[in-house]
Amino acid sequence: MEFSIKSGSPEKQRCGCVVVGVFEQRQLSLAAELLDNAAAGALSDILRRGDMDGKAGTTLLVHNLPGSLCERVLLVGLGKAKAFHAKAYVAAIRLAVKTLTDTGCSDAALFLTEIPVAPHDTTWRIRQAASNALQASYRFDRFKSNKKPVALRKLTLIVSRRGELAAAEKGLHEGIAIGEGCSFTRDLANLPGNICHPGYLAETARALAEEYQLECNILEQDAMAELGMHALLAVARGSAQAPRLIVLHYRGGKKNAPPVVLVGKGITFDSGGISLKPGADMDEMKYDMSGAASVLGALKAAAKMALPINLTVIIPAAENMPDGNATRPGDIVTSLSGQTIEILNTDAEGRLILCDALTYAERFKPAAVIDVATLTGACVVALGHFATGLFSSKPALARALLRAGEECDDRAWQLPLWDDYQDLLKSPFADLANIGGRWGGAITAACFLARFTEKYAWAHLDIAGTAWNSGKDKGATGRPVPLLTHYLMHYSESEA
Incomplete structure (x- = not known):
């Protein structure tokens, strides 16, 4: 899998899928809120219809969201906002990558890496994201006669500010090595x-x-x-x-x-x-x-x-x-x-x-x-x-x-x-x-x-x-x- 680091807005990403988080009680993460604003509230309308509540372990794939340049948006449930800690973050990363792999998406922008995880910093978030993305997409098919091609080939990890790029690159190098x-x-x-x-x-x-x-x-x-x-x-x-x-x-x-x-x-x-x-x-x-x-x-x-x-x-x-x-x-x-x-x-x-x-x-x-x-x-x-x-x-x-x-x-x-x-x-x-x-x-x-x-x-x-x-x-x-x-x-x- 090819990784890159980027800073940018979710609605401006030209890729197969943008991944954003939703906390319980349909509370949008910052990236999800930006997408919702660009879509004139379309995401909020979908959530209000009961398709997703934001519980940990749940996902919802949305196609052709208005105001967005990407083909699909993947919503990942993060659980309770006050209880969002390191283990929940890792679980969300793994779930997102597994879901992307199952959908056949070839490239995606992951905005979960923007979400603060106390007491950890940007380097830790990116390191864990890269390492766990590699583990979530792992397969052992050496002895299979019919090998399925790897779908997810490129993953862009997003940081909030350009000033975080150096710390993120360090975390990416470490995360790839561990993965x-x-x-x-x-x-x-x-x-x-x-x-x-x-x-x-x-x-x-x-x-x-x-x-x-x-x-x-x-x-x-x-x-x-x-x-x-x-x-x-x-x-x-x-x-x-x-x-x-x-x-x-x-x-x-x-x-x-x-x-x-x-x-x-x-x-x-x-x-x-x-x-x-x-x-x-x-x-x-x-x-x-x-x-x-x-x-x-x-x-x-x-x-x-x-x-x-x-x-x-x-x-x-x-x-x-x-x-x-x-x-x-x-x-x-x-x-x-x-x-x-x-x-x-x-x-x-x-x-x-x-x-x-x-x-x-x-x-x-x-x-x-x-x-x-x-x-x-x-x-x-x-x-x-x-x-x-x-x-x-x-x-x-x-x-x-x-x-x-x-x-x-x-x-x-x-x-x-x-x-x-x-x-x-x-x-x-x-x-x-x-x-x-x-x-x-x-x-x-x-x-x-x-x-x-x-x-x-x-x-x-x-x-x-x-x-x-x-x-x-x-x-x-x-x-x-x-x-x-x-x-x-x-x-x-x-x-x-």
Whole structure:
């Protein structure tokens, strides 16, 4: 989709459609009021007839409005004016773009971006509009025989005054980067396991490195064994697909500045191993590499924005399958850190690949490490599909991530990481077990990871409930790319 920024009156726009807002009780936004004045009250007459009240989630398409140069006017319900906040704004943008796409409109002028959204500024409004427009128009049709052409090709985002154009251009650049990062993540996560395996992830990382001039290192199985990454290798033993450890470096900051490290869980398919999962919905276990996809998407967004930071991405990639060589429940392995782990459940494999990757991250002397993983069904039970689970050893890092999520409506919720839970990971035969029992599963999984992160500031994002949707709208969401990218943007400002 092509974007542009403009300042102008709605009735003077020569385009396929002009999009304006209507609040509840038929209260016209400023742009809608200007259209109504040019049409000698025709919009007000339509609303008074009861075709639309302005409730959130509603739209009305008006053809050939008098006094207007555009072909159509799309009215978007905004809800109550006093309750119009960031979430309502994002919902209105997404609804508008989806409706435009469904109507077959090829170009449109979006006047919703003029509407104030306290406490946010013009840059935020345009950033959110561009990012969410790309997400609302996203489709994954790579394997469809008959691909429908993309209808909406050009979207003009309107600001009230010419003095806002510079701030809007900044927001547009950021919004496109975030939106494209999300789309990259969704494309990767939506791929089936027979195509997206550890080797495919490695090649994708190499291509990204070439596109943005990054340093890329891929560790093969023998190199990992020599290092002592036996927890990671244990997960891959039952698969015909060899594991990889993927490392990417983006160096946009000062030469010796410590990097932020993002670690993404890259289980390209999770059968559960010997602790086999139930067959129902097992196809969705292709999404178990969504952590890897999201850190690559965040890296792409950061590189596209040329953020002045140093950023390292680490992806432990493996496939968890059962065969005669697969790891058994009760096996004991030695991790890269030297700690021994009793594997009581082979379906708790994500923490095994992550613990070696988190230990590997120490060598980069990081400013902070954030791991992202579809780690536990228990997190979905706790938080549903609305919030990402957040755990952190550093309150300041947790606050920064929570703030970033709130700013872009990609929210997280912090859960405890108390030492009380560590006792649940005790093993009579090894330093720790890989599961902690039935209760507090998301917390004990995070506590397991915490054992390997004591040498740096660390946070864990459990995205099991937010990385993809099930049902009729099944597909990857692109979360938490917006959260991660906003965190990196704020981090870059603090480092400037």
